[in-house]
Amino acid sequence: MCASYAAPFTRSRGAGRRTAALLVCGLAAAGVMTAAGSAAAAGTPRSQGGATATIGSLKTYGTAVIHDKDGDYQVSAGLFQMFVDGGGMLQTYSVDLRNPTQKDAKYHETPWSGTSLGTDRNAGRIRWILQNSYPQVNDLAALAAKAGVKSLTEQDAAAGTQVAIWRYSDGAHVDAVDPQAEKLADYLQHGAGDLPEPEASLTLDPPAVSGRPGKRLGPVTVHTDASSVTVTPPADAAADGVRIVGGDGKPVTSARDGSRLFFDVPEDAAAGGAELTVQASTTVPVGRAFTSDSRSQTQILAGSSESTVAATATAAWAAEGAIPALSAAKDCARNGLDITAVNKGDMAFTFELLGTEHTIPAGASRTVTIPLQEDQAYDFTITTPSGRGQRFAGVLDCRTEGAAIGTTTQTLSAPSPATVGGTAPGTNLADTGGTSTTPLIAAIGLSLLVLGATALSIVHKKRTTQN
Template structure:
């Protein structure tokens, strides 16, 4: 069975992004399948593992000026701080200059292919900037010498680095306000070279496996830069004695990069499903992207303390019929979400999604891309006749906003004299901005507005956000 929801256009990204959660652009489809399922749909996380963190304030920053459509907008530019779940701190810069950053938004380490960096031929230069500037290079005198400036402060270094990143992430015409920061930005932009995307800090592949009772389901391979990971076996009652073992059948409690893990399912066990998790402490590689499911600006990692990272994999087993392993991953190159269904059973796996019926033959694994519009929130379930199954939800955020519309924001703990932002008075965001926010007009008054507990400085007139 299926239930249809209207799909709205993903354009007009400024105010539309802030209202998207309330408008709930999306789709919901409950799929009919031939495989066994539980009474409640299990939500499938759409990440490949790694660090999960909550964003805080813009900690070290200066001012920058965006030049668009003959107007100038002043913004704050610099480093955010993020708190990692279960321990650790991250420092990040923003990509997608015109997008809002929601304080306390939850972020997940993500591959570039799941962000606006996908398809950006110059994304590798952003990683070079991160590797060769503040805070990775914390000798400010040495950094200033390379940029040909003197007296470089942390604020200048952060602002100059952010400006250089925006030039490559957004193609923005943006300058740092301070001369030292501007020279650093120019130096970084000119000297940047392409570097490869860094590897994930921790992931399991594949994220889902399936098979019959009495078999070892897998392998699930560990990929990590940590020296070792802790393996937490299934503890739920539904697991029914399932163990996590290596290829020789020995129980596993720890693993290393390249380790192959298996779910050892008892032969007499009833049909069911379970999952395992792995966790480690490591430094997240510089250049890893972080995205949120709450329309909060994509971040890119500039520095990491020793931090907790984790990943999970699921297993599904049945004695007969279709036996499926389902996984989901954003695919910005194709503008949608990839749903991978591997059928290890003896019957076809059939489900309906977005009005179309799909069939995965026995013994076959297929990947289906669900096309979505930019900024579209989605929530759909591929489930069994008893109402169980797998639920996939999220929001597609694959493009930089551009300066044609809307609101840009970053969280601020306090205003800097030259920072500005825009607000229509209805958000919980502190603002910094970009084009379409608050163009600077000579002699304009300065107003202080309290938004969500943070002070925001507005300069000039306030443009009306486009209607959605």
């Protein structure tokens, strides 16, 4: 991973090396993202369901100091604001201290298993902190009493909560500058219990089904904490007579938690596929993770207004041959992408990815893990026998920046996002992400590499001649 640090209080001799490393890292990332973007014509990849939002600014925050082997770094620590697609607002804390937050980055609700939380034994303690601190606990006088301080401002409460979270999520040594905020961080850190991962706000299970025309394909089960969801039938298949129905065979336009939905495909339908969407308005559960495929800093939910959430499911059908239903999910425990293929056909289905061929026998279901490197962007399309392509795109982001660069830590503490606060004292983390100058920085990085390699070559030749 490419690390982004706040400006040190005391400048070290390693600053130049750190700058060069960031330039090289930016160059590599630009190449990967360009390759991924070229495949966009294959269709838009879908998330696993839930809320999708755009990150705003760091709204309520104080100051924290990260202590590491290169010195002390000051960052802002507190709550971000996110704007939900379709309506709604989210409040989030960071769980990746040294990774910058990209301005206006798109985020989607993600299971812990697809983030660094999936392999973090302290993830449950982070959720406990969220449930027992600001803004879930908005009685600041009561929170101050528990922390053993006279009073807390909103800024103190947000900073102390973020510092406590970083001590678990990133494993670095970090302190809040304000004494009240620091005491709150200590109280939350030492009092944290272990809570399970919250359920998703809205998902469809399974996200893909397949079968023969003339039958109901499914069921696809709705899982949500919303009172009801709106069901949008596949517009592209309506002309072919494909309907979304319930267990009784009647068309449905709304459903609720536990509802079972089916694709009703006419017997004379040509081989093809369709997609249904369900949408609802609900509050997203505290503790849900939010990730971005632009490598922007991973967030964890601290509060939610009534927000729009959505999920999709696909169906494929054919009268003969292989009929695969394909879905994918990031698997941080295995450092890869899990692709699940269910073949309801009478022939085997074979596909190749990254030089490896995978075969799903007729009537079988298999999950294969495509190994990926940390921070690796992927973008590929699997074409089914009917000619439809299923696109999977994203970035594998399973480790915090500190873990990726081998940062040593001194306590249970976890540093704050070096971007939530910025790269210099008082800088807003939200302003430290990628900008339009990224290609220029990448070009400069390449130039420095070329010049450095040339200089080394000249020195080597001179020494050889002298010898």
